[in-house]
Amino acid sequence: DIQMTQSPSTLSAFVGDRVTITCRASQSISSWLAWYQQKPGKAPKLLIYKASSLETGVPSRFSGSGSGTEFTLTISSLQPDDFATYYCQQYNSYNTFGQGTKLEIK
Amino acid sequence: QVQLVESGGGVVQPGRSLRLSCAASGFTFSSYAMHWVRQAPGKGLEWVAVISYDGNYKKFADFVKGRFILSRDNSKNKVYVQMNSLRGEDTAVYYCARDRMDLAAFDIWGQGTMVTVSS
Numbered sequence: 001d002i003q004m005t006q007s008p009s010t011l012s013a014f015v016g017d018r019v020t021i022t023c024r025a026s027q028s029i030s031s032w033l034a035w036y037q038q039k040p041g042k043a044p045k046l047l048i049y050k051a052s053s054l055e056t057g058v059p060s061r062f063s064g065s066g067s068g069t070e071f072t073l074t075i076s077s078l079q080p081d082d083f084a085t086y087y088c089q090q091y092n093s094y095n096t097f098g099q100g101t102k103l104e105i106k
Numbered sequence: 107q108v109q110l111v112e113s114g115g116g117v118v119q120p121g122r123s124l125r126l127s128c129a130a131s132g133f134t135f136s137s138y139a140m141h142w143v144r145q146a147p148g149k150g151l152e153w154v155a156v157i158s159y160d161g162n163y164k165k166f167a168d169f170v171k172g173r174f175i176l177s178r179d180n181s182k183n184k185v186y187v188q189m190n191s192l193r194g195e196d197t198a199v200y201y202c203a204r205d206r207m208d209l210a211a212f213d214i215w216g217q218g219t220m221v222t223v224s225s
Contacts, residue, residue: 001168034211036151043201043215044143044151050210087151091210094167095141095153 002026002090006098012106017078021101023071023088032091035064035073038100039084047086048073080105108132108214110202115219123190128202128216129183136160136180139205141212142187144198152198156205157185169195192223 003026013019023033031051036044046055048064051071061076075082083105088098114126128140142154155166157176164176175188185202199220203212 032210034209036212038151043217044212045215046209046211046213049206049213053209055209055211055213089151089153089211094165095156097143097151097153100150 002029002093002096004088004090004096004098006086006088006101008101009099010102010104012104013078014106015078015080019075019078019103021073021086021088021103023066023073023098025069025071025090028068029090029092031067033064033066033071034089034091035062036087036089037082037084038087044087075103078103110204110214110216112200112202112216112219115200115221117222117224118192119225120193120223122192123188124192124221125186125188126200126202126219126221128185130185130204131183133204133214135183139163139207140178140185141203141205142176143201143203143212143215144196145201145218146195146198149198154200155187189221192221194223197221197223 005024007022033051035048038044052064063074085100085102087100109131111129118124139158141156157164161178173191178185199218201218202216204214206213
């Protein structure tokens, strides 16, 4: 099975900061990677698909990059609404999720 | 609007069964594969299973193989998961999600239904 590892597990940042979350796959998944945002008590929301494509309606401050085994999600200028938990997911086999990165206000 | 609504959650004793439903609206349900994803309290997302658009293909995570059964009724726009031999570790919020093969992602999620396995 393909394992997905996110880092860091927790990230503290200020409004306006640029932040990057990393996701590594245990084997190559080409560009079959998605990123989701989840707020407490809510369902996940799709942000990025195929590693770098922005889902409709998602602000352009979110961007994704990478291929193969290493991927990143970048938020260019944090807004108060962005403090949430972020998950990567591989779509190659068994749709495994990363363990999540909690983004907290500093 | 495009929507998924789960139902059927509750408290169940270990070893017993429960059936969850997911009702779809606002899109052509019969054209999409559907997934179940769960989230234990305070934990991350865990993929559970998928059923193809026509119900002919199903795939399960190892931890539910042989215990969970998937089905769908395209005439009712519903997908179901029959959960048998439930264990404490199955306690979680269960979400259904729409598969978008063209995006290689799950683009629509329900609000989730809580399943608690406890004596």
